[in-house]
Amino acid sequence: MKLLSTLLFTFFLLNNFSAQQKENCRYIKTPTGYLMVLRQGDDVLAKIENLAKTENIPSAGFTGIGFANDVTFGFYDFDAKKFKPKTFNKVEMGSLTGSIAWNEKGPSIHLHGVATDEKFNAYGGHILSLHVGTGSMEIYITLNDQKLERKVEQPLNANVLQLNCRQ
Template identity: 25%
Template structure:
């Protein structure tokens, strides 16, 4: 009886320690003004699909292992995009989504492994003289459940296919002091 009681306490202690460790790992945060750096999407390909007046539509096709936030930033820099919107579908080997914590003014990181990109939508605007790709997405897990949020990182599986519409009128962001986040301000002329 004493052995069973000690064994039970030992098992409960292990479960508690494991739970605490997982809780600590789940509490990673990121700044709301940290944006992707170019150079992490070497397999990315871009094709101009159409031009109507000053509006251009591109297909951006990412390859396995490309990091999508980096690639979108690189695309915007290379093509001098100051205003755009986009959508995509594809697959991911790993994703980091963010849920904005109003008290901390940072994104709580939500990690997701191998999944289907079911919705991927966003815009490009300029912040501190650099293009910023701002994406929200949902992704489907093996059991059909869905997770979503602000995209912090996406490592592409077989492919990610993005259709981008580039507009002629620039959009600029400014720092929103209350939330410590870059927010589009249509009144900014440059």
């Protein structure tokens, strides 16, 4: 009886661990990079940044689609040298495109997109924040073999991708 109880308990633990692993899994490796499937409430920029750190991605480009609970776009005001934010709720991201590079703080994510509301009005531009809504969001990451960096350039005070053309 004790052996049966131990076996049942072990099976229960393994089954729960397996289900928990599936629930927490947000990306898989592909031949060209990674595929992320994010779920409701996930912070998209944070998940991409975490992937870049965890997998030590030198640089990458990415695209995506999916549902957003909220997305904050920023229009860069060149005179004020800062973004003017505007947030939209319960939208569908018809297109996401971006890149992963590095700066002195760690991964630097640059993301643009187009969102549509229930009336098919479209909004787009630079994305400052993005959280997955009901459903999911799919992001396809294509790796580059060269590490790329971003640096703030003046007088614009803009974070610009740097190329090393000497290689």
